[in-house]
Amino acid sequence: MNRTGVRPSPIFLIIVAVTVVGGILVTLQSQSAVDWGTLMLVLGGWGTSLCLHEFSHAIVAYRGGDYDVRNKGYLTLDIRRYTHPLYSIVLPLLFLAVGGIPLPGGAVWINHSALRDRRVESLVSLAGPLSNLVLGVALIWADREFVPLNPFSPYGATALSFGLSYLALLQLFAFVINILPIPGLDGWGAIEPWLSHEARRFGDQVRPWAPMVLFVILIGLRSVNTAVFDGIENIMSWLGGDPIQAIFGQENFLFWRQ
Numbered sequence: 001m002n003r004t005g006v007r008p009s010p011i012f013l014i015i016v017a018v019t020v021v022g023g024i025l026v027t028l029q030s031q032s033a034v035d036w037g038t039l040m041l042v043l044g045g046w047g048t049s050l051c052l053h054e055f056s057h058a059i060v061a062y063r064g065g066d067y068d069v070r071n072k073g074y075l076t077l078d079i080r081r082y083t084h085p086l087y088s089i090v091l092p093l094l095f096l097a098v099g100g101i102p103l104p105g106g107a108v109w110i111n112h113s114a115l116r117d118r119r120v121e122s123l124v125s126l127a128g129p130l131s132n133l134v135l136g137v138a139l140i141w142a143d144r145e146f147v148p149l150n151p152f153s154p155y156g157a158t159a160l161s162f163g164l165s166y167l168a169l170l171q172l173f174a175f176v177i178n179i180l181p182i183p184g185l186d187g188w189g190a191i192e193p194w195l196s197h198e199a200r201r202f203g204d205q206v207r208p209w210a211p212m213v214l215f216v217i218l219i220g221l222r223s224v225n226t227a228v229f230d231g232i233e234n235i236m237s238w239l240g241g242d243p244i245q246a247i248f249g250q251e252n253f254l255f256w257r258q
Contacts, residue, residue: 006059009078012051019044026159026252034159035255041163042170042253046096047079049135049171054082056127057108064120066111074108082108096170118193125189129178136171139164140241157245159252166249168241172232177214184211 018040025037058074073081115121143164150158181187183203192200218225233243 006075009076011079012048012077015044015047015051015079017044019048023160023163026163034252038159038163038166038249038252038255042167042249043096045167046170049132049174050082050092051077051079052131052135053128053174054108056131057110057124060120060127061108061110061115061124064115064124066114068111068114069108072109112193121193122190125186125192126179129175129186132171132174132178136168136175136236136241137239139168139171140236140239143168143245144240155244155248157242157248161242162245162249162252164249165242165245166247166253169232169236169243169246169249172236172239173229176228176232176235180214182210182214183207184209185214 022037022040022042022044025033026041028034028037054074055077058069062069062075069075110124112121115124143161147158147161147164149156178185179187179190181191184207188203188207192203195203218228233246236243236246
């Protein structure tokens with residue numbers, strides 16, 4: 001395993017630790033502990049998922065022939081390897097804190113000419129969103145199987161369930177949005193190898209700003225925002241999750257706005 005350069009960095013382990021500490025805090029009998037714990041749980045969990053999302057791209061690319069990803073440190077799960085200070089950290093966290101919408105904040109640079117074929121190129125793009133889907137399902141399962149009910153809560157669930165459910169909802173949101181065939185998103189990367197030269201050139205032209213336009217529309221147009229989240233909540237329900245718990249989790253996460 002070490003020969004491939006796959007080794008969790010200390011930075012990644014710290015992010016995971018922040019997530020775990022947040023999960024512990026929300027179990028305490030204090031509203032301030034619940035509020036700050038939910039903040040740590042969600043932001044730490046989102047940072048962890050960002051690392052896993054980009055790592056998934058990189059490991060599939062490595063297996064597909066792009067060995068440069070090892071030298072670039074993409075297989076270390078170090079968030080610094082995937083991020084730009086403004087576009088990958090500041091703006092995504094701002095959108096998440098203000099609008100509750102997670103921007104896809106990371107990036108790995110793949111040498112597509114080194115990949116074996118178009119099928120591998122598509123798999124590299126799909127690997128990231130699929131990691132979000134797997135994480136979302138895992139969070140739903142963990143909440144259902146390991147978090148006990150709270151008999152003293154009007155809803156019967158705990159603040160930990162609320163936080164995990166909201167984090168699961170964000171993972172499903174990231175999957176759905178990233179899988180869209182829009183230039184700059186992973187869905188476009190999955191179909192791009194199979195498109196005509198003219199279509200790929202068009203994608204290159206709009207790639208820098210198309211995702212930002214999408215997120216501005218999601219935040220600025222309530223009807224679009226509602227329709228998208230209704231669809232994602234339906235997916236969450238189908239997977240066995242509880243969207244109402246996720247709403248409570250979002251309220252705890254955005255406690256400073258109340």
